[in-house]
Amino acid sequence: MKWTEKLGNQLFDPGRDQSPGEVVFFKLFELFVVFYTIKFAWEWGIYTDLRNIEVVLPLGLAKYIDVSIFFENQLAIINAAFITLLSIMSYLRFGFRWQYMVVMVLFHVQYVARFSQGEIPHSQNLIGMAVLCFAIGAIFFPDKKKMPRFVMGSIVFFIGLGYTSAFFAKLIGTGLSWNDGRHLWLWIGEKSIDILSREGEYAPNFLQLMALKSTFVASVILLIGWLTELIGFTLWFKKIRPFTTLLLIGMHMGITMTMNIRFDAFVMQLILVGFPWYILLDRYIKSTPDLLKRIV
């Protein structure tokens, strides 16, 4: 058996039949993704409409189209309305197979219009990746049994890949000295200015104080986070997946405490895809509800 086949078996588990718990979990997860897609589309749309004045940093498609047109005539609001409508229709499987891909393109445009001001946030990336996996799954696997399995497997694949690529980005960008604790001092200083500027006051928490007092402690904090990123790819293997997920959640809590960067949707999505929730649901759900059968 080739390594790609082995990996495919780990990600998509083709030998396991679809259970009621899997269907219920899949639609709950899809609801979570659609909810956040709509939430972000409106948050970005309203901010773009009210605040954006000119493009400072063109990202993605904004390098090729002038997204400043979304700053006027309420186009960002109209785009949010389209994303909302198409997302709900896609969730209910009402419409056509390419619909989620249209949502993906409109969602990308909404992101590059909102974040044309210089900031490149990543806390919404997993929701975007999930929409992309739904789009690809809907096109290539419209079958009611195959689409859920492909979507969940591909999301796990890209999450694992993302963490491990982040490790190598740091190794290439800085080298083996990346985890020098003084680098953490600089980042704590940078984030403290952001908080001071946003809120008018800032006080370091105990973990930041510990890191600022000792280069060794700061270096260990960075090293633990960095090595956790390296093993991100082990999410691909179903027996290890829950343990890797726990480590990644711990890493995100560490980032929040040391650098005041929150990843709410990111961590919630990790919790949803990192554990086999269908096993728990199968204990209580013995048959798939008719309503869900129609919209899987």
Place this chain on the structure above:
Amino acid sequence: MDSSFSKRSMKIIGATLLVYVLLVAPHEGEFWPLSIYPMFSQAGNPWTRAMVLDVTSKPDADLWEPQLLQNRSSDVVAVGEYGVDQIDFSNFVVKTRDWTHSRRQALKEMFGPSSISGDRWMVSKVRGELIGRDSVSIEITPFILLTADSTFINPNLPDTEYGGLN
């Protein structure tokens, strides 16, 4: 489901991965939601952010003097209270090269039409860097003074700091 499903799935993942690489490679690692997550990859470099200080009661003679963060003598204006995203504000101040009249006005308008009122707000650049083996220096440099009806640039900085347009 059988192994042909997982084989086809892997082929589609492979094709998606190829598109992923082709999109992020020429776009500095970012083509949302595709990313190589390059944030924090270059460690140890100096950084520059921005903040607003309320200098209403500060003597004119001291207005443009740089100061270290720990010696800060003016209160910070919390930009979040005015609905301004701190990161966007910071990037606007730090990444704008040509400080034309309209951009200085845009900076003032960010906070709403009557927010400044009779006060004087100093938009300042804040720079952090590692000093020696064991300390971080954070220095505040006054950049643009905002009043209700005008904007003023720092006379002590070279014109090139403002794009040479002044």
